[in-house]
Amino acid sequence: MCILVVEDDTLIRMILVEELVDAGFSVQEAGSGDQAIASLETLGREPQVLVTDVHMPGEHDGLALASHVRSRWPTVPVIFTTGRPDALQRLEKLDARQVLVRKPYVPNDIIACIQQLGAAPAGLSNDTGGA
Template sequence: MCVLLVEDEPLIREIMAESLEDAGFAVIQASTGDEAISVIRADMTTITALVTDFHMPGTADGGDVAHCIRQKWPNMPVVIASGRPDAMKTSWQEEHGYHLLRKPYGPRQLIGVLREIAGAT
């Protein structure tokens, strides 16, 4: 499984990327939603799951990134992480099948969610 990991906090991104790699996942990192959308549009067909922070600087938030990846790959597993899930559309989980992950979360929790998603696809 190759995960596109989108997180604007460098330390969190590095810890999660390293933990995912140690668990056997390939990881492509992006520091903003805008950068992630550029990666998605570059047609990198190796991506098999998206993990994105919701609130990020720039013009694209995690919802925009999730929408972009699902336009290209409609069945792509998507995990959206937020420390303020109340500010997100709660209907996303049912409407789009996005998995919502509350911050703070640890590497084991993220790995567990991704393994669950991988088993469901």
């Protein structure tokens, strides 16, 4: 299992993926919801956590992607990220396995959420360093 990071901003995605790998996670990445779904269908394995931007180009934004993932694997935790205030209205009812992180964030914010959701690799301490 791994963390699936889906972010259309290449720089944000690269930094987050690098920090997650440095923290001991296995990471799969995609630049859109459509790419993520195609990758999941090809690999056919459950992600440990889905980290997705809410607004992305293509047929599947972050909400549609999360719905797709959870229809197949209902217990997968989802971390939504957004820098747009209008997205907050679409995310009113998050369940206990969903978290919203507002942009701008630092990778340690995401790592803390992963730990909070109980999906950190064995031995990962609360002090992860990084950017």
